[in-house]
Amino acid sequence: MLEAIGAGLAALLTPQAILFMFIGVVYGLVIGILPGLGGVVAMALLLPFTYGFEKAATLALLLGAHIATIWGDSVTSILFSVPGSAKGLALCFDGYPMTKQGQAKRALAASATGALMGGIIGAVFLALCIPLIRPVILALGPSEYLMMALWGLTVIATFSEGSLMKGLIASLLGVLAAFIGTDVVTATPRFTFGSEFLMDGISFPVAMIGLFAVSEMMKLAIKGTPIVDRSLVKEVSTVWQGVMDAVRHWWLVVRSSLLGLWIGVLPGVGASVAGLAAYAQAVQTSKTPERFGKGAVEGVIAPDATMGANEGGGLMPTLAFGIPGGESMAILLVAFIGLGVVPGPDMLTKNLDLVFSMVWIIVIANIVVTIIGLAICPALARLPTLHANLMVPIVLSVCFVGAYATRSRIEDVVVAAVFGVLGYVMDKYRYSRANFVIGMVLAVMIERNLHISLTLYGKDFLLQRPIALAMLAFVLFTAALPFFRTWRRNRRKALAT
Amino acid sequence: MSRRAQDNLVAAVLLALFAGVIWLCQDFGPRARMIPLPLAIFGLILTAIQIVWQNVGSTDELRMDMIEVPAPDSAGAQSGPVAATRPAAQRGASWREEARALGIVAVLLALVLLLGPILAVFLFTGGYFLFTRHYSLRAGVIYTAVFTAATYLLFFVALEIQPYHGILAPLFAQ
Numbered sequence: 001m002l003e004a005i006g007a008g009l010a011a012l013l014t015p016q017a018i019l020f021m022f023i024g025v026v027y028g029l030v031i032g033i034l035p036g037l038g039g040v041v042a043m044a045l046l047l048p049f050t051y052g053f054e055k056a057a058t059l060a061l062l063l064g065a066h067i068a069t070i071w072g073d074s075v076t077s078i079l080f081s082v083p084g085s086a087k088g089l090a091l092c093f094d095g096y097p098m099t100k101q102g103q104a105k106r107a108l109a110a111s112a113t114g115a116l117m118g119g120i121i122g123a124v125f126l127a128l129c130i131p132l133i134r135p136v137i138l139a140l141g142p143s144e145y146l147m148m149a150l151w152g153l154t155v156i157a158t159f160s161e162g163s164l165m166k167g168l169i170a171s172l173l174g175v176l177a178a179f180i181g182t183d184v185v186t187a188t189p190r191f192t193f194g195s196e197f198l199m200d201g202i203s204f205p206v207a208m209i210g211l212f213a214v215s216e217m218m219k220l221a222i223k224g225t226p227i228v229d230r231s232l233v234k235e236v237s238t239v240w241q242g243v244m245d246a247v248r249h250w251w252l253v254v255r256s257s258l259l260g261l262w263i264g265v266l267p268g269v270g271a272s273v274a275g276l277a278a279y280a281q282a283v284q285t286s287k288t289p290e291r292f293g294k295g296a297v298e299g300v301i302a303p304d305a306t307m308g309a310n311e312g313g314g315l316m317p318t319l320a321f322g323i324p325g326g327e328s329m330a331i332l333l334v335a336f337i338g339l340g341v342v343p344g345p346d347m348l349t350k351n352l353d354l355v356f357s358m359v360w361i362i363v364i365a366n367i368v369v370t371i372i373g374l375a376i377c378p379a380l381a382r383l384p385t386l387h388a389n390l391m392v393p394i395v396l397s398v399c400f401v402g403a404y405a406t407r408s409r410i411e412d413v414v415v416a417a418v419f420g421v422l423g424y425v426m427d428k429y430r431y432s433r434a435n436f437v438i439g440m441v442l443a444v445m446i447e448r449n450l451h452i453s454l455t456l457y458g459k460d461f462l463l464q465r466p467i468a469l470a471m472l473a474f475v476l477f478t479a480a481l482p483f484f485r486t487w488r489r490n491r492r493k494a495l496a497t
Numbered sequence: 498m499s500r501r502a503q504d505n506l507v508a509a510v511l512l513a514l515f516a517g518v519i520w521l522c523q524d525f526g527p528r529a530r531m532i533p534l535p536l537a538i539f540g541l542i543l544t545a546i547q548i549v550w551q552n553v554g555s556t557d558e559l560r561m562d563m564i565e566v567p568a569p570d571s572a573g574a575q576s577g578p579v580a581a582t583r584p585a586a587q588r589g590a591s592w593r594e595e596a597r598a599l600g601i602v603a604v605l606l607a608l609v610l611l612l613g614p615i616l617a618v619f620l621f622t623g624g625y626f627l628f629t630r631h632y633s634l635r636a637g638v639i640y641t642a643v644f645t646a647a648t649y650l651l652f653f654v655a656l657e658i659q660p661y662h663g664i665l666a667p668l669f670a671q
Contacts, residue, residue, distance in 0.1 A: 165546065176536065185529070191521060217602075221598040389626070397621060400618075404609070414610070
């Protein structure tokens with residue numbers, strides 16, 4: 001094994017591999033910052049250029065780009081509350097308030113360091129757990145995935161901002177929006193009104209661009225001043241503060257990383273769920289949850305650590321079984337085929353050095369991203385001080401072009417505009433946009449796994465799947481916890497008075 | 498229009514939307530409507546309760562509802578993840594300002610549909626700079642040209658996105 005670790009690293013020390021890694025990282029950062037384009041697009045666009053090169057160099061290019069998009073996504077979420085993709089959503093909640101308080105450098109640095117630490121933890125666990133994870137994954141079926149998705153819904157209370165009723169309505173709207181298009185189970189067109197475009201459903205990145213980016217620009221146009229007015233709010237933080245924040249909250253980083261790793265291992269769950277779940281976990285476990293949403297640095301560190309580790313987790317089922325953990329891992333599988341590598345149990349014997357090359361790529365790419373990120377933090381932190389009259393036309397234009405670029409369909413631009421207005425109205429009347437997105441993310445997963453569970457095990461599937469039953473108990477416990485805490489706090493207040 | 502009336506209007510639209518979903522679900526098979534139908538019914542009930550609640554309580558209570566969420570200290574004002582992203586100025590936005598913001602989005606959308614993304618970006622950005630008089634004419638034109646060129650190179654050259662030339666393209670072609 002030690003020999004394979006060494007061979008994996010040696011394969012990355014060739015000039016071609018080093019160059020490819022650097023190109024991949026820089027390219028990934030740019031793509032990550034563009035709205036609507038995330039790691040999947042970054043890898044898909046690189047795929048045609050990967051044939052005929054060294055295996056390790058090709059993987060360095062692809063994985064390097066993919067890992068860099070994670071932090072790229074976070075940058076716009078923190079600075080403008082405009083998530084580059086669904087993954088960056090959780091960063092808006094505390095990163096953006098930090099920017100408005102003159103702590104953009106700290107938030108960006110904490111985000112980059114959190115992602116680095118999460119990435120390294122994820123890579124180490126990937127190396128250690130590949131042989132162990134096989135029976136765990138095989139023990140989980142659609143019923144357990146259904147419970148995972150239901151657990152995701154418990155975060156709704158966290159994002160409901162005083163009104164759980166409106167929060168629930170928003171999430172139901174998100175679920176119903178996700179059902180627009182052809183039903184994956186019965187092939188029935190639902191809510192399409194005969195439109196061929198709607199048959200494919202609403203593109204998730206396009207909906208995100210509208211709900212957050214377009215509506216934020218509408219708000220900025222109304223406000224008419226920079227996001228951060230330096231005459232009123234000075235930049236009071238440093239990059240080093242952010243780095244130390246991530247180090248100081250090491251236990252939060254470890255917890256979030258393990259969560260990200262676990263979600264990554266589960267095929268089809270995805271990093272967007274991971275970021276939201278990490279944020280909810282950080283709020284639920286904090287001794288001062290009231291600070292969240294107002295610029296708590298933990299709200300930045302937790303999602304980034306989770307998303308960093310998520311990549312290592314996503315590689316596990318991809319390498320061990322040939323089952324992609326997400327869309328980006330599916331593209332990696334295509335690259336494997338091009339390279340003549342067959343994922344599966346043989347990866348752990350015949351191609352172990354390649355597996356460790358990937359582990360090293362995750363570690364090195366994360367380090368390179370963090371170094372570049374920390375270096376450009378001060379320059380990035382100045383962007384929110386640009387005047388609204390400059391920001392609005394530029395960001396709106398990029399958003400609309402980005403929406404079009406997602407699927408090269410002009411109708412997506414209309415969808416982005418409609419969701420932009422919807423996002424503005426939801427925000428104004430306190431229907432949580434975050435809950436809408438959570439509903440949208442989890443809807444298809446819930447429906448698909450419920451149908452499969454019913455088909456495989458019948459109506460009493462929970463009784464036949466004890467793990468799923470235990471998970472349901474956990475879901476109910478997690479859902480009830482916030483209400484129990486409120487009841488306890490009110491009781492204490494009543495006793496005090 | 499009072500805040501309560503606005504809230505009622507939004508809730509009424511939601512009520513109609515959930516009712517519409519229930520009606521549309523009748524055309525689907527039992528499996529296809531297994532999840533959307535109960536959720537839409539649940540949404541309808543929740544929205545109806547919300548309408549009743551927001552008309553029973555005082556205006557201040559519109560920020561909260563009967564199921565309190567443990568976020569925040571007092572009355573939910575300025576708290577929670579979503580509130581954090583709301584600029585203070587928005588709460589005082591007049592309908593004129595909101596109509597202007599909506600108009601900005603509508604103009605860009607119309608330009609993109611009619612002329613395609615690149616020409617739309619050039620005209621919209623240049624027009625915005627000109628209209629707001631934030632830059633001098635010369636600086637505005639230079640910034641607009643540089644930004645449009647960067648957008649074109651990034652999306653349509655480097656990323657090889659298929660270009661769209663707009664509804665009016667056939668007219669120009671003739």
